[in-house]
Amino acid sequence: MLFMNSPLEQFEINNFVNNLSFLKFTTFSLYCMLVLGVYYMFNMYVFKSGKLISTNYNMFIEALYSTMLNMVKSQMGNKGNKYFPLMYSLFMFMLFSNLISMIPYNFAINAQLMFTISLSMTIWMGLTMLGLIKHKFEYFGLFMPSGTSLPLVPFLVMIEMISNIARSISLGLRLGANMLSGHLLLTILCGLMFDFIMSSSFIIAILGFIPLIMILGIVSLEFAMAAKQAYVFCVLTCSYIKDAIYLH
Amino acid sequence: MQLVLAGKYMGAGMATIGLLGAGMGMAIVFAALMNGTARNPSLRSSLFTYAMLGFGLVEATGLFCLMMSFMLLYAV
């Protein structure tokens, strides 16, 4: 019988190769490789034949392509075309890693808060540099909405600046907290049902099957969350890039 | 020691009060979606994507509370 001591045990990282530098091969790197493999298989193998009439797998990739293209176009217009590969690969990475983590007994990459927050901080820092290079000192005009009266200016600048800095953490924390709490919730609920079913009384064991319906609902909610958090991450990154390029 | 444990559990329970706001926010998002769709049904697809975005943002706020209570229970 398999015991889970604590619900947080599923997020533990194992070290496969005992190497003290940062190049060591861990669970995290294994699952990163897996995501890359799934990405490669879906995107390269599918289009290898170069047929014009699409099969089902081609439809999947083409639907994702047009969704992402619509998102980038509607947010950034024609100037945003060169950010399309970045958004596409970010979306694919998030989507495949979230979906792989929904398979039972697998590891969730995006529940590692340190990785997601560092990713969002990197994105935020890159955007700030982009804006500063593009607009020089006019970039700070982002912190003041147009048409404010003069006495309100210092407060508004402070508030806008704080909200702009908080983006760097909240973008990654949203993704990480969603995945973390979703997987914790599933583990705790399944542990509860397991305790019921393993009890000695027959009636309680039958009663233990009732929460199965609720668990089914929550699992499907988690699948929807896995896709939607990837989408939300990309939409927010797009709107931040738009802010940095166009200044409102 | 028992007192610290009791405080931990009480704090974890109280952290979930914030889910109230997330529930209200979700209700407002979908009520606004229905309202907008009823007024102009042709805008349904574009309104739906915005509603999904809003739902994602609102739900994340609720999950921060849930994460706080999980952290109090298992991490501290």
Add this chain to the structure above:
Amino acid sequence: MPQLVPFFFLNQMFWGYLIILIMIILSSKFVLPRVLSIYLSRMFMLKLKK
């Protein structure tokens, strides 16, 4: 929490960024032009039909 073990931080960032970088290069050099060429050839054939 097992997420907050500092022993693995650098390792996570290295592998995550490496994979995302590889994905950006792959998608910008190979994947997206291929999808675009399929779209363009479809549009070309539609125009040819008219």
